[in-house]
Amino acid sequence: MRDAVGKLLLFGATGDLSQRMLLPSLYGLHADGLLPEGLTITGTARSPQSDDEFRAFTRKALDTFLPDDRKDEAAIEGFLARLQYQALDASTIEGFDDLAAKIGDVSGGLAIFLSTAPWLFGPTIKGLQSAGLAGDNVRIGLEKPLGKDLASSREINDIVAAAFPEERTFRIDHYLGKETVQNILALRFGNSMFEPIWNARGIDHVQITISETVGLEGRAGYYDEVGALRDMVQNHMLQLLALIAMEPPARFDGTAIRDEKVKVLRSLRPIPADEVPHVTVTGQYDAGAVKGEIVKSYDEELGKDSRTETFVALKAHVDNWRWQGVPFYLRTGKRMPERRSEIVIQFKPVPHSIFAERGGMLQPNVLAIRLQPEEYVRLLVMAKQPGLDREGVRLREVPLNLSLDTEFAGTRRRIAYERLLLDLIEGDPTLFVRRDEVEAQWQWIDQIRAGWKANDVKPKGYQSGSWGPSSSIALTERDGVTWNE
Structure with missing residues (x-):
């Protein structure tokens, strides 16, 4: 049974994330009761x-x-009446008692959303403990970044665990709050036709792409320290891979689902240093044009020379019975031609074509799961073109479409943080990331970064508005695979 708390504490309440996502999400939940x-x-x-x-x-x-159709003056007034504020310098223990006094009685439960610089985790947790804000009825939600490698991630997790045991710690990956991401589970485990071929016998390869048209957008200091591999692959992309590759969980709950995800993450084939240059590609955007607008190079935006990668493509394998030999191609970058997050699953061709002698060309079936900006699931299947076929059988690839925007047009579309904040308030851990998942992700990522360092890998330049360095095309074409563009 879910156990909703009576109070919510937002750290970083005046920051960009709070303005764009947290406060509008909380208002949306309030407006809908x-x-x-x-x-x-x-x-x-x-x-x-x-x-x-x-x-x-x-x-x-x-x-x-807020979109205009969500603005309701009475609801806004009611939401504002829930709010209060207490200034706090989290780097010092002074002030936490005043914060506790402002919050008041927490016997009905308290949820904390912590969005802060990693170096502030220690002082903040100590302050919360000293002020009595870390008791058995308090749970904490942690916004990334949670470290920059396995060692620093463990350090942060140890600090948090000193006050909040795992069952009261909710690590946030906002991609898991997206409706289409959750639809991966419905698609896989709610339909009988996919499971028999959802393995190395039926699937040729999987592609996961997260592309952005933006550059640094005010994140220069953070991003240059992190780069694309740690900013996107370590969390969002590996979580998507885990959902695609996981075994069927026994039930839909936080323990069962996360148990299966961590098995996948621990099964990722380690990439030795001498292989890293052959299965990974790094890039950094040069000047160019995106959506008709001339943009600067990364170094020009940053104001200094940098070897930070803004693009990563890599080939991964999951070494278990289900996925042996199936490559997973991951690609993410900034200043790409379009904003897109999608998973593309290409199935193996039919074992024998009865149409070949009559000129019919078959294409392997493809399942595309688009997460943003549109939300849809599209299955490409072969169909015969109408006609008398006097010059051969003409076959064509046609899409079977499930557009979530169309099919559920009467249903309100939720911001990912609405679901995650409500789950934090109600104590449902299913869509949050467990510590063993995070550490398995970092272990794999750290090995890639060590390989880059050992081989002195420098990002290759690519023109803004392109799909990255040409070597990313070669990465897939060596295997006879083309990126879905």
Whole structure:
């Protein structure tokens, strides 16, 4: 049974994530009557503000980032009445008692959303403990980044675990809150036709692409320290891979699903240093044009020379019975031609074509799961073109479409953070990432980075508005595979 808390504490309440995602998401839940009655939301950050000033700040954020059809003055007023604010410098233990006094009685349960710089985790956890805000009825949600490698991730997790055991720790990967990502589970385990061929006998390869048209967008300091591999592959892309590759869980709950995901992540084939240059490609965007707009190179945007990668393509394998020999191609980059997140599964060709002698050309079936900007599931199948076939059988690839936007047009589309914040408040861990998953992900990523260092790999330049360095095309074409573009 879910156990909803009575209070929510938002760290970083005046930051960009809060304005764009957290406050609009919480308002959406309030407007639809999904927040517990009487739930209070306390915002905290370094800047001094009164309660009324924070409410005015929130109103402006809602006015800016909510779609017009979601704005309802009565609902906004009701939501603002839930809010209060307490300034806090989280780097020092002083001030946490005042924060606890502001929050008040937490006997009804408290959920904390912690979005802060990694170096502040230690002082913040100690402050929460000292002020009595880390008891048995308190759970904590952790926004990334949670470390920059396995060692620092373990250090942060140890700090958190000193106050919050695993069952009260909710690590957030916002991709897991996306409706289409959850639809992967429905598609795989709610339909009988896929499971018999969802393995090395039926699938030729899998592609996962997350492309962005933006550059640094105000994240220069953070991004240059991290790069594409750690910013996107280590978390979002490996989580998508795990959902595609996992065994059927016994039931739909946090333990069963995460048990199966971690098995996949631990089965990722290690990439030795001497193989890293052959199965990974790194790039960094040069000047070019994106959507008709001239843009600068990465170094020009950054204001200095850098070897940080803004593009990564790699080939991975999951070494278990289900996936032996099936390559997983992962690709992510900035300043790409379009914004896209998708999973493409290419099935193996039919074992024998009865149409070949009559000129019919078969293409392997392809299942495309688009996560953004559109949301759809599309299965490409072969069909015969109408006609008398006097010059041979004419076959054509046609799509069977499930457009979530169309099929569920009357259903409200949720921001990923709406689901994740509600699950945090209600204590459902299913869509959050467990510690053993995080560490398995880092272990695999660290080996790739060590291989780059050992081989002195330098990112190859690629023109902004392109699909990355030409060597990323060669990565797949060596195996007779073409990126889905």
